[in-house]
Amino acid sequence: MKNESGKETIESLLREGRIFHPPSELVESSNIKAFMDRHGIKTYEELLERAKDIEWFWSEMVKETGIEWYEEPSKIMEWNPPYVKWFVGAKYNIVHNAVDKQVKIRKNKVAYIWEGEPGESMKITFGELYTEVSRLANVLKALGIKKGDRVTIWLPMIPELPIAMLACAKIGAVHSVVFSGFSERALLDRILDSKAKLLITADGFYRNGKIVELKSRADEVLDKAHTIENVIVYNRINEINVNMMPGRDYWWQDIVKGHSRSCDTEILDANDLLFILYTSGTTGKPKGVMHAHGGYAVGTASTLKFIFDIKEDDIWWCSADIGWITGHSYIVYGPLILGATQVMYEGAPLYPQPDRWWSIIEKYGVTVFYTAPTAIRMFMRLGEKWPARHDLSTLRLLGTVGEPINPEAWVWYYKYIGNARCPIMDTWWQTETGMQMISPLPITPLKPGSVTKPFPGIDADVYDPNGSSLNKKDIGGYLVIKKPWPAMLRGLWEAEEKYISTYWSMFDNIYFTGDAARVDKDGYFWVQGRLDDVLKVSGHRIGNSEIESALVSHPTVSEAAVVGKPHEIKGEAIVAFIVLRSGYEPSEELKKTLRKHVEIEIGKIARPDEIYFVTDLPKTRSGKIMRRVCRALLLGMHPGDTSTLANPEAVEAVKKVIS
Ligand code: WTA
Numbered sequence: 143m144k145n146e147s148g149k150e151t152i153e154s155l156l157r158e159g160r161i162f163h164p165p166s167e168l169v170e171s172s173n174i175k176a177f178m179d180r181h182g183i184k185t186y187e188e189l190l191e192r193a194k195d196i197e198w199f200w201s202e203m204v205k206e207t208g209i210e211w212y213e214e215p216s217k218i219m220e221w222n223p224p225y226v227k228w229f230v231g232a233k234y235n236i237v238h239n240a241v242d243k244q245v246k247i248r249k250n251k252v253a254y255i256w257e258g259e260p261g262e263s264m265k266i267t268f269g270e271l272y273t274e275v276s277r278l279a280n281v282l283k284a285l286g287i288k289k290g291d292r293v294t295i296w297l298p299m300i301p302e303l304p305i306a307m308l309a310c311a312k313i314g315a316v317h318s319v320v321f322s323g324f325s326e327r328a329l330l331d332r333i334l335d336s337k338a339k340l341l342i343t344a345d346g347f348y349r350n351g352k353i354v355e356l357k358s359r360a361d362e363v364l365d366k367a368h369t370i371e372n373v374i375v376y377n378r379i380n381e382i383n384v385n386m387m388p389g390r391d392y393w394w395q396d397i398v399k400g401h402s403r404s405c406d407t408e409i410l411d412a413n414d415l416l417f418i419l420y421t422s423g424t425t426g427k428p429k430g431v432m433h434a435h436g437g438y439a440v441g442t443a444s445t446l447k448f449i450f451d452i453k454e455d456d457i458w459w460c461s462a463d464i465g466w467i468t469g470h471s472y473i474v475y476g477p478l479i480l481g482a483t484q485v486m487y488e489g490a491p492l493y494p495q496p497d498r499w500w501s502i503i504e505k506y507g508v509t510v511f512y513t514a515p516t517a518i519r520m521f522m523r524l525g526e527k528w529p530a531r532h533d534l535s536t537l538r539l540l541g542t543v544g545e546p547i548n549p550e551a552w553v554w555y556y557k558y559i560g561n562a563r564c565p566i567m568d569t570w571w572q573t574e575t576g577m578q579m580i581s582p583l584p585i586t587p588l589k590p591g592s593v594t595k596p597f598p599g600i601d602a603d604v605y606d607p608n609g610s611s612l613n614k615k616d617i618g619g620y621l622v623i624k625k626p627w628p629a630m631l632r633g634l635w636e637a638e639e640k641y642i643s644t645y646w647s648m649f650d651n652i653y654f655t656g657d658a659a660r661v662d663k664d665g666y667f668w669v670q671g672r673l674d675d676v677l678k679v680s681g682h683r684i685g686n687s688e689i690e691s692a693l694v695s696h697p698t699v700s701e702a703a704v705v706g707k708p709h710e711i712k713g714e715a716i717v718a719f720i721v722l723r724s725g726y727e728p729s730e731e732l733k734k735t736l737r738k739h740v741e742i743e744i745g746k747i748a749r750p751d752e753i754y755f756v757t758d759l760p761k762t763r764s765g766k767i768m769r770r771v772c773r774a775l776l777l778g779m780h781p782g783d784t785s786t787l788a789n790p791e792a793v794e795a796v797k798k799v800i801s
Contacts (some may be wrong), residue, residue: 150562155553155556155557156550162556162587162588162589162590164565164584164585165563168451172451173453173584174189174448174584175584175585177206177448181202186583189598190595196218196599200218200228200628201218203440203628204229207239207447208239208243209439209443210243211436212234212235213233216230217229223646226630228412228434228436228437228626228630229440232411234411234435234439235311236416236436239439239479240308240311240478240479241271241272241275244272245272248268248481249267249269251483252265253270253271253484254301254484255457255483255484255486256300256485256488257486257502258300258488258489259488259493271304271478274302275309276312278398280401281374282310284401287315287340289313289314289410290415291339292316292338293317293339293340293342294329295307295318295341295343296322296342296360297319297342297344298347298349298354298356298488299486299487299488299489300488302344304474306342307319307417314408314410314414316415316416318418319417319419320420321465321466321745325741325745326359326360327743327744329360332430333363333369335420337369338370341372342376342394344356344375344376344378345376345378345384346379346382347378347379347488349489349493350489350490351493351494353381360373361385371390372392373390374394375394376394377394412435412437416433416435417433418431419433419466419470419573421573422676423685424675424687425640426690426691427688428685429634429637429644430634431467431573431574431631431635432633432635433631437576437629438576438577438628439479441627441629442476442576443476444577445476445569445581445597446476448597448598449541449578449581449597452480452482455509456483457509458483458485458510461491461511462512466683467573468512468543471577471629473486476577491520495528499521500529500534501532503532503537504534508536510537510541511540511559514542514543514545515681516681516713518555520711526554526558529559530558535561539584540555540556540559540560541567541568542555543569545681545713546668546669546671546713549590549591552590552591556590565582565586566582568581568582568592568593568594569593570593573631574631574655576629577628577629580595580597581594583597591668593667595665596667599627600623600627601623601624602621603623603624604618604621604660609650614665615660616661616663618670619660621658622655623653644656656674657673658672658673675769677714679713679714679747680713684716684744684747684748687704688748689716689718690702692740693718693740693750695743696736696739697723700722701767702718703719703769704769707751707776709751715752716750716752717750717752718736718750719754720753721755721757722755732755737750754796755799760792760793761789762786762788763786768787771793771796775800
């Protein structure tokens with residue numbers, strides 16, 4: 143960046159109020175600059191102003207991302223709050239752009255460079271992707287999967303995961319991907335909730351040098367998953383003894399044999415459902431966020447093109463797992479639509495040693511890299527000697543997502559990974575938004591820790607509790623989105639009331655994000671974190687109440703309150719306060735048992751870091767446990783007004799165990 147060399151100290155980079163200007167070569171050659179030039183737009187401000195005409199802006203984005211409809215839309219957007227339709231009347235299938243069209247123009251270009259944790263490496267071209275997607279799509283049809291049917295996918299980070307998603311989409315089926323780090327119980331809940339007919343999984347995968355089994359664990363719950371008719375198992379490991387139930391279970395590698403290498407893509411309505419992705423909310427049960435083909439295609443591809451400036455010769459690497467929205471949008475759909483070459487890595491970041499990621503960047507010449515603050519903080523702790531072993535000079539742009547990034551981590555990333563050359567795109571968005579919403583563009587002057595400004599066409603604001611704008615007032619409030627955007631969620635699977643109460647009841651016809659933020663005098667957004675009871679642990683979204691329900695499902699637990707506590711690397715640590723049923727005594731052994739129990743119910747990521755046994759928990763008169771009070775006490779803050787509590791003495795009980 144301007145007038146800065148890699149030799150500057152962290153202290154000088156961290157100077158309060160310092161603004162980082164993107165290098166002029168980057169600005170001049172950026173996709174966004176080209177777009178502005180084409181439309182005679184001179185400045186960033188003018189761009190944001192012009193894009194307020196959202197019908198104009200998003201129809202331009204359709205052209206920019208090469209979206210091809212089978213039939214043109216009659217209308218750009220139809221807004222019947224709180225439901226939206228985009229590209230109304232268009233006939234479409236996202237696979238047309240992500241795969242079919244690419245075969246015509248980039249058949250031999252590499253779509254995925256995949257590296258397995260043990261070190262094997264493989265390339266898949268767009269042509270090969272087409273073949274594999276088609277073969278599996280034909281298998282799905284043969285197994286009786288039809289348009290609108292749900293397919294649950296529980297796969298690790300192997301190319302078969304995007305192939306399975308695309309095969310579903312190709313025939314109009316709806317995929318529901320379950321993160322491979324979740325437990326089999328979590329898998330079962332999601333299968334049952336979506337009434338999936340088919341499960342696609344693998345024998346297992348590698349993580350930290352060990353084998354993690356999937357199929358054998360799925361077997362533990364499949365007898366309860368009565369909607370599942372068939373299971374397709376990809377043989378990734380080949381050394382695991384896997385039971386296959388005749389007539390129900392098929393090896394992927396066997397069942398695709400003999401199926402045609404091409405398959406017609408189902409012509410859908412642009413607003414037909416593409417996928418369900420479960421995410422944590424404030425209740426014990428995750429909710430199924432729904433996204434549709436057309437708008438999602440335009441939203442993901444345009445943000446990737448203009449925020450991450452993806453061009454034909456870039457090597458894009460998004461280090462997220464496809465089991466989360468970041469992977470859906472920016473490893474599967476967005477990059478494929480743009481015809482980008484990307485890196486996909488199966489395993490753990492520190493395996494076999496802490497420079498694995500940097501070796502991957504060097505080996506494949508990654509040019510644009512997207513990761514999470516929690517990873518950056520972990521690498522920062524391990525020291526700059528690890529990235530210093532590798533030539534990272536191919537990088538030109540960096541990004542982060544998932545939680546607020548502290549300026550120290552931002553500056554470390556900037557200096558030691560980007561060599562003080564690469565602007566950092568700190569992107570704010572959510573499973574529900576489907577696409578990046580508030581983020582710098584490569585032309586935006588950066589303030590470390592700020593997600594800067596809304597993407598063109600996105601009308602974000604911060605409201606006070608009465609719905610008045612706090613824009614540029616630098617006062618914290620509710621982060622809201624005032625106009626629909628193309629990749630907006632289309633509702634929650636079979637939970638309409640929940641959809642309305644979660645997002646649309648705080649302010650009239652205005653989307654409430656659940657986050658707190660402030661906008662400074664320059665119009666820069668600073669996201670402060672969740673206002674609802676949702677934790678962000680290592681960037682993963684987990685509901686407090688989800689962990690509480692897991693805990694109270696254990697026979698020893700009577701009541702539980704789960705709260706977050708700031709954690710240097712993970713962002714938040716999970717702390718559980720537990721009241722035991724009578725007859726059970728607190729012990730270290732029981733803590734271990736309960737941690738294990740949460741792992742079985744949800745997955746390792748949800749295990750409490752600390753457990754406190756208490757005799758009572760603060761409650762309202764209606765019996766609601768006051769997490770807020772527990773959290774305040776834990777952090778040594780004043781618990782606020784406790785006069786409305788039904789049991790003020792519980793405050794002392796909590797204080798006693800944490801002191
Ligand atoms: C948080 C992840 C600060 C926020 C794509 C949001 C962020 C939640 C940022 C959504 C960021 C995401 N800065 N906070 N750049 N990005 N968040 O659904 O609280 O897993 O509401 O989607 O992550 O998490 P989700």
